[in-house]
Amino acid sequence: MKVTRSNVYSRGVILSVVVITLLMTVLPLWVSNNAIERLTVLFIYITLAAMWNTLAGFGGLISIGQQLFFGLGAYATIRLSDLGVTPFVALVLSALIVGLLSWPISRFMLRLRAGEFAIGMWVLASIGHLLVNLDPLIQGETGISLIALNQYPIETRRTLIYWSALIGMLGLLLGLFCLLRSRAGIAMQAIRDNEEAADSIGVDPEKVKRWFFLFAAFGTALAGALWLAQASTFQPKAYFSVQWTAYMIFMVLVGGIGRFEGAILGALLFFVVETWFAATGVWYLVGLGAVAMLCSLFLPKGLWGFIEQRLGIQLIPVGYQVTSPTSQIAKPSPKETLCRHSEKPSS
Template structure:
């Protein structure tokens, strides 16, 4: 019997990911401005999907209020840059501050279960929206621009935002990968499957869920800060809109809930659909809803879940695989 944490597919995937990462680093040398801006959006979508999948897919914590952290990440960036700090330094500081804020939030939110947790997060997002509106700097729903970006030339700004999004996405995915392969990751998935059973074998459910909650909050806040950098304007009703969580849910459900590859695939599909059909207006939104409903009905495990089940392909394994097991003689006789 052997316990493996990788396979032939995952080893090939490692080389492919390394090649893609190098290509993305070199891309600005010959890509158009439009391509760089669209890829920046894709990187942010992948972050959003991966962070929601962290909570719901691996932790069983269904939230419809992640726009709270998305909006706070953007708001904190505005506030920090107002203190004459570089906006690109402010991105990271803002995400860290939101991550710290999520610690006390998790203390009482994680006491709620299932639907109560989901609705509770939405209520908190609404409260956060109202509180940000009270800040005189924001000017209510009028909003404010990230003026600090004007100190950079347009080309330099576009390049810095692109690399900030690329590094953030890569760092968060790598961090999530190792987190899921750690004892805490295994514990979190055990809690998702059966919290009482996990507790009976000594898993500290509250502590483990807190760490995942904070990690997802940090990543979502960083996505909000990056979106602000590429959009350059902040309006509370936009950043605290439930549409952001709806996008996250769509990407994860279509790609594959609880699968590392699923969130990435879902983000790629959403990005392609948005790029091709966003100009159709309301029909674009109707189409997204129809696709999500059909996937829920016919592919409950998502597209990647179907591929993984039918073809037994795992590109990024975060669990263990036991090989070499042989049935005992008693089993054979049966």
């Protein structure tokens, strides 16, 4: 028996990712401004899906309040820019501040279980929305613009935001991949499957879940800050809306919850559907809900889970694989098999 952490597909994926990253880096030199803006949106969607999958798919922490960190990331960027911090430095600093803020939040939120945790996060997001509205700088629901971005020419600004979203997405995906392959990642998945059993073998569930909670909060806050840079305006009701978490849930459920590739595939599908059908208005949202329900009923493991089950393909394995070399297994020939079945037991 042989234990491996990669396969022929994953090794090919590494080369493909390097090539695609290089192409994406120089893409602003070739494509239109509209294409750059749409790709920036795609990078943010992939980041959001991966962060929600971090909590729910790999940790079993179902949250419907991740818009709290999305909105706080944008709000912190506004506040830091108002203090004179360069906008693109403020993007990273705001995500770090929100990540640090999530540490004390996790101290009491992770004491809740299942539905209590999900509803508790939604209530906390509503409280965050109300508190941000009290800030005189924000002017209530009127909102404010990220004026500091005007110091850059529009072409330069668009490219810098694109590169920031690309680097942020790749950095978070790489960080998540390394985290899942570490001892903490294995412990988190053990907690997801059976917290009592994991605790009985020496795993500290609260400590491990807190690190995953912090990582997901940081990534979601960075996505919120990037969305603010791309949209330029901040209105609390737009950034603290539960629709952001609904989008995350849709992407992960359709792509494949608990699978690294699933979140990316779900984000790509959501991006394509939004690009083609967003102009249909309310029917677009009805269609998203119908697709999510159908996938839950007929594809409980998501699209990538179905592909993985049917074809046995893992492009980005985060666990261990046990294989048995076929050369060591002596398979009987058809003639030998026939003779064995035709033999009669001796008296």
